[in-house]
Amino acid sequence: MSTPTRTSVQSYQLVLYKRALHPELFDLKARKTVRHGAYELEAWLMPGAHLLRFSHGGVCACELVTPQDDGLPTEGALTNFPTAGERDFEHEFPGGLCKYIASVQTETLSENLFRSTLAEMVQFAEETDSMLHRWDDPELGRCLSVLDIQRYSKEIHAQSYHLVGGAGFVLRTQTIFEHR
Numbered sequence: 001m002s003t004p005t006r007t008s009v010q011s012y013q014l015v016l017y018k019r020a021l022h023p024e025l026f027d028l029k030a031r032k033t034v035r036h037g038a039y040e041l042e043a044w045l046m047p048g049a050h051l052l053r054f055s056h057g058g059v060c061a062c063e064l065v066t067p068q069d070d071g072l073p074t075e076g077a078l079t080n081f082p083t084a085g086e087r088d089f090e091h092e093f094p095g096g097l098c099k100y101i102a103s104v105q106t107e108t109l110s111e112n113l114f115r116s117t118l119a120e121m122v123q124f125a126e127e128t129d130s131m132l133h134r135w136d137d138p139e140l141g142r143c144l145s146v147l148d149i150q151r152y153s154k155e156i157h158a159q160s161y162h163l164v165g166g167a168g169f170v171l172r173t174q175t176i177f178e179h180r
Helices: 111-128
Strands: 013-017 030-036 039-046 049-056 059-066 077-082 086-092 098-108 131-137 141-151 155-164 169-179
Touching: 013 086, 013 098, 030 131, 030 141, 039 131, 039 141, 039 155, 039 169, 049 098, 049 141, 049 155, 049 169, 059 098, 059 169, 077 086, 111 131, 111 141, 111 155
Parallel strands: none
Antiparallel strands: 013 059, 013 077, 030 039, 039 049, 049 059, 086 098, 098 169, 131 141, 141 155, 155 169
8 A cells, every 4th residue: 555645535435344354455663452351343544544443243344544545455345535625424233233434634734833733643652552653754744643542341442633734734533433
């Protein structure tokens, strides 16, 4: 999976799958598994992207947020939408056992505001023990991806932040997987 480029930050998309995806398709930089009661969430962090795999009972769902616009699996995709602007999405899985809720927001910041936001996000990630990947790109400057996960008895929340320096681009997502 490629890292974001100046031309691809506007091509970011969210894809929801009703199946598991394989890690060899992605350039994983961090991986975390959370098991709680009857559910499991596996989180993968990549440069400028993330994947959440949630399983409970017979339901398996994957949320992929990525700047990649080609070569993505299409089998099992429930929805695919661009992340530009603000967007909310909900999906109830058959049988009523699980519900997926996502909120997405993008913005472009000035250079100064981007630098301070990047510093705040690094501090936040370190204080909360969030998943974190930093990288410098010759074209894009300083970039950062953060994935923060909170577990509850009947749901799990994940917040992601993908910052792409040269474009001043910030993508925030909040995802909730609920189970009954």
